[in-house]
Amino acid sequence: MTTRLELNPLLEPIRPQMEQMEALLQGQLAGLEEPLRTMVGHVLASGKRLRLALIILTGELFARPSAPFQQLGVAVEMLHTATLIHDDIVDQSPLRRGSQTLHTIWPLREAVLVGDHLHAQAAALVAELNRPAILNVFAKTLCTICAGEIRQTFVNEGRLRNRDEYTRSIEAKTASLVIGAVEMAGLLAEASKTQLAALRNFGREFGLAFQIADDVLDFIGTEAQLGKPPGSDLQQGLMTLPTLCYLEQTENDTAVSAVLSGKRDDEHIQSAIEAVRTSGAIDAALAQGRAHAQRSQRALEALPDNHARQILHALADYVVTRNR
């Protein structure tokens, strides 16, 4: 087992830039009228700001002044938050990052509009960067995320059948925004075509590793670590990598199949979680996560070698060993 890494010490070298970016984010918030400000503030309050760190680090990789990267970071965080708000509506999730989701506090209609507003604010911030190529990536990324979500809600009825379908699904849902974030940062840094390809590759593998770790945590994390009860994917009938690995390995499964066939009371969920946890599925899933993390590290080799690259390298280890 790899040693568990903590996020904050890793990001210590870019703390000033992260704090400036946070101030920029709060400034955007302060410009909103009520009740929009409270609603957006509620959702933006938490979050690891991991995508933001990737954007700042891409700027540092190319030794560029930090300000436009901070603006891009704020835009990406807003876009990300917008997709989370609509996601939670789509998945009917009651909790996110330990807080009630927006649509459970305010009427659903307002939650839809707050998501739209964040989309628009994010696009406005990117437009201000005056670089159409960046906005192009921004808009296409949003298209990919939405198309993926729509596919997921329909596929769900027939269920993910194998790891390939799973990878395609999390690539659209999670990796695409990481790819978009580092690609936009690369464009802002005027990276070469080869470097942009390396950044996209890094983003893809990093994003896949991140989501696999998330999906594993949903089985092995505690409610305190997750900010929501474990097993919420299964609860929603969502098949993720640990479940797929478990079903690959288990010939006479009853526990998970019961949940997938609709028995979603606490007792059945607990038995299913226990079955997956005690099988080799968690290790198998984590092995796939680590393989993606390692591929993301290899992608870094085509990029300038400096302190930022070292942090990106360490972050790839972090995402697959984190416990929240």
Add this chain to the structure above:
Amino acid sequence: MTTRLELNPLLEPIRPQMEQMEALLQGQLAGLEEPLRTMVGHVLASGKRLRLALIILTGELFARPSAPFQQLGVAVEMLHTATLIHDDIVDQSPLRRGSQTLHTIWPLREAVLVGDHLHAQAAALVAELNRPAILNVFAKTLCTICAGEIRQTFVNEGRLRNRDEYTRSIEAKTASLVIGAVEMAGLLAEASKTQLAALRNFGREFGLAFQIADDVLDFIGTEAQLGKPPGSDLQQGLMTLPTLCYLEQTENDTAVSAVLSGKRDDEHIQSAIEAVRTSGAIDAALAQGRAHAQRSQRALEALPDNHARQILHALADYVVTRNR
């Protein structure tokens, strides 16, 4: 009473451009995967494409090649459609333009995502125009629309108190996208600052006139003309200009107050519609609509004088005399 104008003969001179734009729109649609294509196609099928005509005409006003204006038009139609989909969710409307609304055919969650996808596609099309200033207007317009909608859902509980609040509300809801459309077209045509200000002014007054006519039609139109039962604003507890004018003029109202206090069965709605119809409120509201249309025509005087300007002038008459 002004003579009623028909839309199609007015737009005959720009029919080729309108048809090319329609083909472009269908091409965008064809590029989507199912079920997204069917869902988006359902919503895009109807619509007057009036904003598109304004964009094409702005290009003609400055004698510019039509292609980029067609692309901008498609983007604006997609953005407009996205806002309608989310609007119908927010207002829980069952019908739009004579068809079932998206969220009544497909699950609400998918309707939310289709709206997001259209936002993103629209932004991608605008980004491809390679003009950050245009994208800036695009994003800010979307912010204004969302902020206005959010305000409306909250104000609604306290209700619009006067014509100023009404104007502010329809400026955000409807006029802002018309302003945005002609401003973006003006930027694309490289209009001067004075001309841009005139275009924005035209868009504002045209948009206000358009929405007032819409709100009047909700009282005097037939179900066949409206594509939904008349009185649907009142049904939703939404106060529009005819209601405000009626309440200004009527000292001892009971019919409308009953609906506004929550009695929304067919009988109460019918009595309220009848009360507003037979008062002077419709004429008073239409007079305000015509005043805005005339102001939009005066704004045109600062713009190049050619066939396009004449059509824009005639369109302003059309919007306040149309019956659907």
